[in-house]
Amino acid sequence: MKTLVKWFRRCTEFVAAMMMAAMFLTFILQNRHPLFGEARMAGETFPVRPSQYAGPCEFCLALWVWIVFWGAAFVVR
Secondary structure (H helix, E strand, O other): OHHHHHHHHHHHHHHHHHHHHHHHHHHHHHHHOHHHHHHHHHOOOOOOOHHHOHHHHHHHHHHHHHHHHHHHHHHOO
């Protein structure tokens, strides 16, 4: 039984880590993409409407909520 609990705990920690990695990669891609990061930093006019790049931000926010719920349910002792 201890082996099963240890295996379950490792799997839940792995899922939480993968969700955090997905959120981090989405954040980096959002900021490094030429349409989103570089144009904004250069002060140029947005080449696309703001509603077209809201998807990565919404994904990060939804993933953050799921990380908090997952961690509170399975990872925190």
